[in-house]
Amino acid sequence: MTATDTPRVATTVPLDWNEVWFTNCPMVSANNVDQELGWCREEFKKLGVEYAYFRHAPENNWYPHYVHNLDNLIRFGGLYPPIHVHADIRRTVLLGATWVHEGGCMAVRSRDPLFRIADLRGKKIGISKSLNTIKNDWWRIQEHMGIETMLKIHDMTMDDIELVEFPYPDDWYDKPAMLVPPMNNPSELWMRRDHKHDLAFRPLETALRDGTVDAIYTQSKVFQHLQEATGKVKMIEDLSRYPDWTIQVANTPAVITCTDVMADEHPELVLAYMKAMIKVGRWANEHKRAAGAILNRQTFYLDAEDTYQGIKDVDMVPSLSAMNMQTIGIGKDFMVSHGYIKNDFDVADWARPEFLEKAAEEVLKEEWERRSWSKLPAGGGLDVEGVRLG
Incomplete structure (x- = not known):
């Protein structure tokens, strides 16, 4: 099993x-x-x-x-x-x-001749699917929402691209190393994983790099700069740069x-x-x-x-x-x-x-009580009446 x-x-x-x-x-x-x-x-x-x-x-x-x-x-x-x-x-x-404001970016390979969303017409865009049914598939929702929004801005729909689904186990929660107690602080979790470079948190990046898909959604600012730093990925769209604040929802x-x-x-x-x-x-x-x-x-x-x-x-x-x-x-x-x-x-x-x-x-x-204590003869709270400071 x-x-x-x-x-x-x-x-x-x-x-x-x-x-x-x-x-x-x-x-x-x-x-x-x-x-x-x-x-x-x-x-x-x-x-x-x-x-x-x-x-x-x-x-x-x-x-x-x-x-x-x-x-x-x-x-x-x-x-x-x-x-x-x-x-x-x-x-x-x-x-x-x-x-x-982290609406999301569209990532492609850095040397591909893709420069705008319109260039993705007929291309493959990846979307993840968690096989862990006990939990919410928040990654997929974020990708789905971001991709749909970017296409809509450029007068395109999902019918204009090929959406390629990537199921993945999403089972790190159950691994013995992740269940070892005690964790006194959430930072201890990231001490056990190189989370800024662990592709388990970016399950579609491998598919993009090896050419299985042409583009993937990623978060603006977070993840984006880590991925760009590899020299293998570039962003051709970034929702966080738009003045429309209603498109900045990304989990x-x-x-x-x-x-x-x-x-x-x-x-x-x-x-x-x-x-x-x-x-x-x-x-x-x-x-x-x-x-x-x-x-x-x-x-x-x-x-x-x-x-x-x-x-x-x-x-x-x-x-x-x-x-x-x-x-x-x-x-x-x-x-x-x-x-x-x-x-x-x-x-x-x-x-x-x-x-x-x-x-x-x-x-x-x-805060008032702390600040007023040194100025009033007997200290005082907000209920002190008839006293003016200054």
Whole structure:
């Protein structure tokens, strides 16, 4: 029996509300910065709650990251898996989002006489297909959405090209080396793999290089510069260069989700997490190069400077802004219309902005108390009346 034939099961530790687990994707987010700062852990210590990376416990395999079957798990990561979870698996709560313009590129071999999307008419474009059915096929959705958008911009459709499907095992989650505990920090995962050069994360690149296909989709900025650095690949289209922000959905925005059980029965835990994300996001906004150096350890930018260039205009404080909500809706609608989820839902109903709003209020209150203490005779909080500073 091969790895792909082996039944996969998402295993978890017993539920204990004195613990909160976190998981994230190797993307731009405050959580990926915080895993090195530890500010979120401090917020939970104030509550007497243990906060840890979900793979720290051997009972948790990798699949809770995709199916959210831990009630006390908070996830900050790519858009498509949590949409799938909320639509078809279990109810979750949308808490915030961080958006990076990474609509995607069309990659071809560097010496091929292909210079624009129109040159791909009648050519072969690859698309991956995960054989791991327990999890969402987020790579394929991203490729599908990006390819379709690029063709549409150039007055073409899928009928104008030959789409070549590449099934792959997508089974690294089940390999013994990836299940060795404990992992105290997501960065430990990437210590076990040369993730910036591991083609398991770029399953179509080999097919492009050897000429099996003529073009493949890849992410703008991330992956793009790693692939170009080989000298074997060039980009003939880049959606991130267009002014149309609605075409920048590429498993982004990264979103924060928790279970409805956590939100309804233990709101103080959600609030602690969101306070930390605001604090870390503000720090990252003020120290973009330091944040870039941290994120470079986990993401797929070329190096720390490339990471900085990718995040320098990104607001690292999570939000549920109107644009973020629209982009989440765009991603969800694509998944519905192309059969990647079975059930539709209203994104506005998914969001619970009260947690972000309350967290922001508490962060500002704490900041006021710190700053006012040295100026007022007896200190003071926001409820101090009749006192003017200055």
